[in-house]
Amino acid sequence: KQEVTQIPAALSVPEGENLVLNCSFTDSAIYNLQWFRQDPGKGLTSLLLIQSSQREQTSGRLNASLDKSSGRSTLYIAASQPGDSATYLCALRVDNQGGKLIFGQGTELSVKP
Amino acid sequence: DAMVIQNPRYQVTQFGKPVTLSCSQTLNHNVMYWYQQKSSQAPKLLFHYYDKDFNNEADTPDNFQSRRPNTSFCFLDIRSPGLGDAAMYLCATSRGLAGGSYEQYFGPGTRLTVT
Numbered sequence: 001k002q003e004v005t006q007i008p009a010a011l012s013v014p015e016g017e018n019l020v021l022n023c024s025f026t027d028s029a030i031y032n033l034q035w036f037r038q039d040p041g042k043g044l045t046s047l048l049l050i051q052s053s054q055r056e057q058t059s060g061r062l063n064a065s066l067d068k069s070s071g072r073s074t075l076y077i078a079a080s081q082p083g084d085s086a087t088y089l090c091a092l093r094v095d096n097q098g099g100k101l102i103f104g105q106g107t108e109l110s111v112k113p
Numbered sequence: 114d115a116m117v118i119q120n121p122r123y124q125v126t127q128f129g130k131p132v133t134l135s136c137s138q139t140l141n142h143n144v145m146y147w148y149q150q151k152s153s154q155a156p157k158l159l160f161h162y163y164d165k166d167f168n169n170e171a172d173t174p175d176n177f178q179s180r181r182p183n184t185s186f187c188f189l190d191i192r193s194p195g196l197g198d199a200a201m202y203l204c205a206t207s208r209g210l211a212g213g214s215y216e217q218y219f220g221p222g223t224r225l226t227v228t
Binding site for chain 2: 004031032034036041042043044045046049051052053054089091093095098099100101103104105106
């Protein structure tokens with residue numbers, strides 16, 4: 001059974017700092033991995049998608065990496081801003097399960113001005 | 114432009130009173146999903162449609178049903194809501210089931226309160 005873990009559960013950093021969010025998973029049989037952002041009381045905004053055959057994806061200040069062999073993904077946020085404050089969720093699209101996403105519990109990020 | 118639309122954004126219902134949540138999409142995607150997210154928890158899949166084929170997750174309670182009358186619309190029916198069904202309900206779409214390039218697009222969610 002696939003399990004997804006995100007560490008830390010919460011993170012507070014000063015504005016301008018670079019930071020890394022971690023996601024680990026137990027089964028490497030995945031189609032892809034998505035990183036989402038969720039603001040309080042809102043839906044999910046897709047940030048980056050990494051296909052199973054890829055190692056990393058970049059969008060603006062965000063860089064996501066995937067290492068299937070070690071069951072790890074990281075989301076790197078450069079030059080953090082207060083507007084980056086949100087919960088960040090990683091989710092795996094698993095093989096042979098209707099394409100469903102299995103989510104981690106999320107990391108709640110707070111960027112202080 | 115909104116691609117996955119959910120109505121209403123907030124829904125209050127009474128214990129045991131049936132309620133229907135709506136999702137529509139402009140992406141013409143084949144797959145539509147319903148996830149339940151309780152407070153401070155990860156989203157959990159309830160069921161999905163691939164075209165008209167309905168697929169229920171094994172642990173989804175019978176109290177939850179779904180309808181997909183056409184490609185664009187999908188409904189979540191809760192027949193007799195209990196206090197434990199209070200949650201954010203998220204609708205998502207995807208072009209296909211299998212394949213690494215298929216991304217899931219989420220709507221803004223409907224927050225359900227049961228009184």
